[in-house]
Amino acid sequence: MKPLTEEEIRSSFVNATPEQLDRLPIPGIHETLWDEREFLGWRDPQASHLGYIVHWMHDRPTGIVLRAASGGLRPGIAAMCSFCHSAQPATQVRMFSAPRAGEAGRNGNTIGSYICDDLACSLLIRITPPHAQSAEHIAERADALLSRVHNFTATVMKTA
Template sequence: MKPLTEADIRSSFVNAMPDELDHLPIPGLHEMLWDEREFLGWRDPQASRRGYMVQWMDGVATGIVVRAAGGSLRPGIAAMCSFCHSPQPATQVRLFSAARAGEAGLNGNTIGSYICEDLACSILIRVAPPHLNPPEMIAARSAALLQRVQNFTADIMRTA
């Protein structure tokens, strides 16, 4: 992933209300391993159900605001993130919804997906030991993850 600046992030959101961005928390960008990310995802420490995801689409930083559902999946079962396709305990996957861009979003039109609760899919696809997760497998998972995130974002941006 090409590095993002604070200005890139603040100007990127396609489905945010102005008040949502007034107090937008920016993660520690100097700590990012940009080469090991397909998108930047983080949760808002002041609004526990709110999260943010920013990626590059056609050379433009494109961000979306997502909201976690109030409840979680039932403990003790397995679940799969629809972005990174990593199976994990159900308590680590959450239903997130996102308002569509434009008037559709203002009218309450949303879409949802089950995503890793911490929005750290980029890290999760790389955590297996190298002998179980060779570079070519990481590259394939990375490309697939980025495509799914971009498809979700493109769906949010569809206004008709």
């Protein structure tokens, strides 16, 4: 992933309200290992029900605001993130919804998906499964992850 500045992050959101942008917390971008990310994902430390994803799409940064469901999946079962396809305990996967961009979102239209609770999919594809992975295998998983994030974002951006 190409590095992002705070200004690029703030101006990238396609489904954020002005109020959300005013209080948008920026993660530690100076410590970010950009070469090991397909997207920048983080949760809001002041509003834990909010999450944010920013990635490069068509050579420009594109961000979406996510809202975590209040209830999680039943403990003791396995679940799979729809972005990174990593199987993990259900307590580490959560339903997130994203308001659609534009008028559709203002009218309450959302799209949802089960995603890693900490939005750390880029890390998970590099450490799971636990057996040694080749650079080629990680690259394939990274491409697939980014494709799924792009598809989700494109659906959020649909106006009709």
